[in-house]
Amino acid sequence: MIGILLGTRPEIIKMSPVIRECEQRGLDYFILHTGQHYSYEMDRLFFEELELPDPDYNLDVGSGTHAGQTAKIMTGVEEILAKESPEIVLVQGDTNTVMAGALAASKLHMRVGHIEAGLRSFNRQMPEEINRVVTDHISDYLFAPTESARENLLAEGIDDTKICVTGNTVVDAVYQNLDIAKKKANILKDLDLEPRKYFLVTAHRQENVDNRARLKEILKGLEGVQKEFSLPVVFPVHPRTEKRIKEMGFGVDGLNLTKPFGFLEFLQLESQAKLVLTDSGGVQEETCVLGVPCATMRYDTERPETLDVGSNILVGADAKKILEGVRSATAWKRAWRNPYGDGIAGKMIVMVCAAARSQ
Ligand code: UD1
Ligand code: UDP
Missing domain, CATH: 3.40.50.2000 (Glycogen Phosphorylase B;)
Incomplete structure (x- = not known):
């Protein structure tokens, strides 16, 4: 057993x-x-x-x-x-x-x-x-x-x-579910989004969202991205982050905050995004597998393969670096190999x- x-x-x-x-x-x-x-x-x-x-x-x-x-x-x-x-x-x-x-x-x-x-x-x-x-x-x-x-x-x-x-096993999960996601989920239409014309965000790391200064910088950086590119920034909010944003009394300007999505909806959003900003482990891997550029809002990563193949960039919890990282990563050719x-x-x-x- x-x-x-x-x-x-x-x-x-x-x-x-x-x-x-x-x-x-x-x-x-x-x-x-x-x-x-x-x-x-x-x-x-x-x-x-x-x-x-x-x-x-x-x-x-x-x-x-x-x-x-x-x-x-x-x-x-x-x-x-x-x-x-x-x-x-x-x-x-x-x-x-x-x-x-x-x-x-x-x-x-x-x-x-x-x-x-x-x-x-x-x-x-x-x-x-x-x-x-x-x-x-x-x-x-x-x-x-x-x-x-x-x-x-x-x-x-x-x-x-x-x-x-x-x-x-994240590769198995992506391969097993991507086609089902395409058939079943209609999330782009539901959110009025066009392929490659929106950013997708997740953030929930304790060291980011429980820290007032870091969370503030992250939100400022995301707002900066929205303004510079004039594209929707879709941010399904993890419950930890939702709680902290409320507790800290932050207003969120110009971001499309939603409840967390199911995997099929999220996979669809990830696979068609212009770029994904995240501090998640799994999302760094999935974007790498899906051929979508990723900006990781951390100072280190336990997924160095994503940096090595060129699918991911570390931008920290720093508004200026987040914007600079997004500027450079959106220009990448999506031609890396999947190391997973x-x-x-x-x-x-x-x-x-x-x-x-x-x-
Ligand atoms: C946990 C893991 C983290 C993982 C993440 C995946 C640890 C130490 N952390 O972090 O490694 O990346 O899950 O998402 O194991 N909450 C809800 N509903 C839920 C779950 C949590 O409202 O279903 C809220 C509660 O206010 C809770 C807070 O989120 O206090 C944090 O939840 P917790 O499981 O402690 O940590 P995560 O941040 O979810
Ligand atoms: N995910 C999801 N819906 C969302 C956000 C994330 O299904 O709204 C999925 C995502 O595809 C990935 C996993 O959740 O497979 C990542 O989980 P999380 O970021 O909570 O944890 P971590 O990977 O950082 O441990």
Whole structure:
């Protein structure tokens, strides 16, 4: 039996190819949702759109401090894992769900597989960096998306035999859903947008949106982009960011703020945008796969492949740099190669897990 742990929007999306593969192969598995994300448009919407089976368990841990949330997840995961006794437990990414789930499983002496292992921003101010490092060091199977992620793991002394370079399941998710998105979603028409004549934005990193000065600069930079290009700036607002904009009392001028979109709508918006501004991890990868320029509103990235192939530029949380970055990136030729694999990561991961069960 395989235990699949997830808890947030990006985990549902990037775990979906693994879940589909388990279904197709008729494997014995269960889905344990921690409930770290719980609002309809951050959670349920993705199960519906991606036609995923309902989670077998939902811990409903909700929001909280890092320690509070981590503790609740560990306690809940421990109880379910002890009951189900899976031979392998899979986690994906770098959230509190991932670290807490991996810790609980490894202390029950269960084998842990970390999908998207080996990413490093080398910035310990990010909660995600701590989650990545801890999870990688207690995992038995490290599914690294790229060779450079593998190198990061080797540099930290992790045994090469534990590492398998698979590509990133985000490519599988994009390939599996782009055509469906084109057929099903009509979001450009709904929002009165024309292809390549709008910008798309996401922002939710704790170090950006919980910091008054940074959030102010980001909003100023986005307003600057809207004015300079006279094009719509579509900004589906993450709940953390919505809360902070309200708390800090910022007015937002000229930006098209919306609720978060489903994956099919968001994929369509991403694939046809002139450029995407973001601080998201998954969005840096997806734009790279889709051939759309990306300006990342951060000072570092654990996705250096996007910088290497030339799909992404770091513009920080600085209004002037954001505008300068957008000016240069909108002129790029969209001809880079996708460094994240062929869209078979999910198949490879499940193959390894199926073989591991019998060992
Ligand atoms: C979490 C992850 C981050 C990931 C992001 C994906 C950690 C440390 N952070 O950040 O790595 O990139 O998910 O989106 O694990 N909220 C809602 N509804 C929800 C979820 C959250 O209203 O469904 C609001 C709450 O006010 C909450 C805040 O958003 O306090 C932050 O949620 P939380 O899960 O703590 O962190 P994210 O910013 O979502
Ligand atoms: N996404 C979405 N709707 C939105 C914004 C993002 O479906 O309105 C998807 C996006 O396509 C990507 C994922 O959410 O697959 C990224 O999640 P997020 O930015 O929350 O987390 P991160 O990748 O930074 O961990």
